[in-house]
Amino acid sequence: MKSNKKEVLKNFVIHVVLIICCIISIFPILWIFSSSINTNNSLVSTTIRLIPEKPTLMHYKSILFNGPFLTWLTNSSIVSISTTLLCLVLGTTSAYAYSRFRFMGRNLGLNVFLILNAFPNILSIVAYYKILKIFNLLDNQLGLVIICTGSQLIFTVWNLKGYFDTVPVEIEEAAKIDGATMLQMFCRIILPLSKPALAVTAMFAFMAGWNEYVLAMTFLITPEKFTLPVGLWSLQQNSSSYATNWPLFSAGSLIVAVPVAVVFLLLQKSLVSGLTLGGVKG
Known part of the structure; x- marks a missing residue:
């Protein structure tokens, strides 16, 4: 019984660590994506928002065709x-x-x-x-x-x-x-x-x-x-x-x-x- 609890606790810790690592790895990509659909010309903001208030795809259109x-x-x-x-x-x-x-x-x-x-x-x-x-x-x-x-x-x-x-x-x-x-x-x-x-x-x-x-x-x-x-x-x-x-x-x-x-x-x-x-x- 104790060994099962230790195994469950071990797996829980491993999964938590892996989830944290995934978040750390994905966050820069989400940040760049958020900046790419932002109407403001800035990489930083005073508010923490992954999706800007007024998202736009105009930057993708502009860089591809202009x-x-x-x-x-x-x-x-x-x-x-x-x-x-x-x-x-x-x-x-x-x-x-x-x-x-x-x-x-x-x-x-x-x-x-x-x-x-x-x-x-x-x-x-x-x-x-x-x-x-x-x-x-x-x-x-x-x-x-x-x-x-x-x-x-x-x-x-x-x-x-x-x-x-x-x-x-x-x-x-x-x-x-x-x-x-x-x-x-x-x-x-x-x-x-x-x-x-x-x-x-x-x-x-x-x-x-x-x-x-x-x-x-x-x-x-x-x-x-x-x-x-x-x-x-x-x-x-x-x-x-x-x-x-x-x-x-x-x-x-x-x-x-x-x-x-x-x-x-x-x-x-x-x-x-x-x-x-x-x-x-x-």
Whole structure:
């Protein structure tokens, strides 16, 4: 009886703590949403109200149709989708090679990946700039895609390699006996069995391209080529009606977060298993 009471009390405390954490996490989002539908140009108020007295959606309409926001949205989509596809293509083939084949420099290559992962991209920004300038890729979305893909490939290769290690080799050996080629085994056996890990890889690659700010702000110069993070920053810097319009900025911030949330909801069933199984073997 006492053990049951302790268990109930323990579960109650855990649920209370989790509810408090959820409230703390959700409150900033609700605050920004409240600001985005507020007619007053302010982020703070003397009264605590999640819904303003006179809510309006005019700020969403204004930022979507009265400025270059849709152009920035298209640019971000191009960068993030291209980064995702390149990471999947290059990462899956590289990870499969590291997982299944034994060749000279294999361990060295994996260790180099780990060493490179220890340094943030900001340390290489000067080198990136000079390389892109040499190849005439400054102020070009292709240059940003290449940089984002290269920085994200380290996680991609290690995560997928760990997942491929958990796939039994006997399955491929049986397929080889039946006459399957290496490409057929990879495309028809390995990739379908690795959907959770591919979902995790796609999610992180998409976020890397979608949320990139420092590199995009450094390498993109023309406003028509800005991505959404840089575009939102420019709204507060330009001497225009956007400069101090916090409700408009809040509306844009929420719109930017929607695609990432949608991708997460679509892939959430695969995220946990993809991350855990991808880290079982190294």
